[in-house]
Amino acid sequence: MSLENQKYCEDEIDLFELFEKLWKRKKIIFSITLLGTLIATLVAFTIPKQYTSESSIVVVNINTSPSLSLDRESLYILSQLNFPILPILNSKDLAEKVLKNNNLNIEPEKFIKNNLKVDQDKKSGQNKKNEVFRISISWYDPNTAKKLNEDYLIELKKVVNQNLNQFLTQLENQYQKRLELLNIEYKKAMVEKDELKMELVKNQVEKISSGYYLLELFKNNKEGFIKVVNSPSYPTAPSKPKKGLILAIGFVSSLFLSLFVALVVEAWENRRKNKVY
Numbered sequence: 001m002s003l004e005n006q007k008y009c010e011d012e013i014d015l016f017e018l019f020e021k022l023w024k025r026k027k028i029i030f031s032i033t034l035l036g037t038l039i040a041t042l043v044a045f046t047i048p049k050q051y052t053s054e055s056s057i058v059v060v061n062i063n064t065s066p067s068l069s070l071d072r073e074s075l076y077i078l079s080q081l082n083f084p085i086l087p088i089l090n091s092k093d094l095a096e097k098v099l100k101n102n103n104l105n106i107e108p109e110k111f112i113k114n115n116l117k118v119d120q121d122k123k124s125g126q127n128k129k130n131e132v133f134r135i136s137i138s139w140y141d142p143n144t145a146k147k148l149n150e151d152y153l154i155e156l157k158k159v160v161n162q163n164l165n166q167f168l169t170q171l172e173n174q175y176q177k178r179l180e181l182l183n184i185e186y187k188k189a190m191v192e193k194d195e196l197k198m199e200l201v202k203n204q205v206e207k208i209s210s211g212y213y214l215l216e217l218f219k220n221n222k223e224g225f226i227k228v229v230n231s232p233s234y235p236t237a238p239s240k241p242k243k244g245l246i247l248a249i250g251f252v253s254s255l256f257l258s259l260f261v262a263l264v265v266e267a268w269e270n271r272r273k274n275k276v277y
Contacts, residue, residue: 025262032261036254037247044246049238051142053149056230057156059085059131085226088159089118089133097155098148115139115148132229142235149232157226164225168215175208175215182208 022029088094095108095116104111121132137152139145182201189197 021266022259022262025265028262028265029255029258032258033251033254036257037251040247040250040254043250044241044243047241048140050138050140050240051145051235051237052136052138052239053142053145053232053235054134054136054230055149055153055228055232056132056134057153058227058229059133060225060227085131085133085160086118086120088163089135089156090116091159094152094155094159097159098151101151101155102144102148116152137232138239146232146234153228153232160226168219171211171215175211178208179205 090112092108092112095111099106099108099111115138117136117138119134119136121134135149135152137145137149139148182205186198186201186205189195189201
């Protein structure tokens with residue numbers, strides 16, 4: 001017999017012996033697997049059901065709007081008006097307001113972690129155009145889940161408008177300070193009769209005036225900064241727990257555990273027998 005055939009026979013014998021050992025401990029394997037599956041079944045049917053309401057919003061990037069025909073300088077100024085929306089979507093203050101409106105006694109951090117999910121469309125983020133977000137809110141009954149999602153969108157617009165007002169006020173103050181400095185420089189240039197400097201100051205004043213115009217434009221359109229494209233849905237079936245997944249994990253994990261225990265018991269008995277002899 002060649003070495004290769006001998007090795008094949010040894011492997012075959014080893015597998016057969018392993019099967020015999022496992023079959024010998026079939027009661028242990030069956031008991032542990034059954035117990036693990038029963039526990040998984042109990043868990044799957046005792047975990048409270050949760051229902052998920054979903055909605056979608058679009059955060060409009062005003063400097064990509066086709067209705068605006070702006071020069072490079074104006075686009076640069078307008079680009080300063082954009083601020084990240086994602087931190088607001090996952091903010092503690094927003095969650096706290098939504099929970100308070102619905103008289104729910106739960107910590108905002110836990111709500112954000114366990115009941116709120118915000119997904120961003122990756123393509124929209126890469127194109128740097130309008131950003132699309134999907135908001136999913138889970139709760140223990142479908143009516144409350146939908147109500148939470150509706151209140152979330154309402155409070156979101158309020159918080160965004162508040163942040164926008166603060167942001168625009170800061171920009172206006174910056175422009176005002178720059179205008180005051182330019183006014184001083186222009187008067188100084190008039191005294192010195194420096195026409196070149198006067199012309200440069202005039203150009204800068206015109207740019208700031210364009211900035212003011214764009215600020216007003218943004219103020220008038222800020223209500224459309226967030227658009228709801230899909231209203232909160234009414235969940236007709238529970239989204240959690242996933243009973244099939246829990247049962248599958250329970251069965252597989254308990255089966256592997258039972259095989260391990262069976263092999264350990266077999267090895268322990270063999271060792272005891274060897275010590276006796």
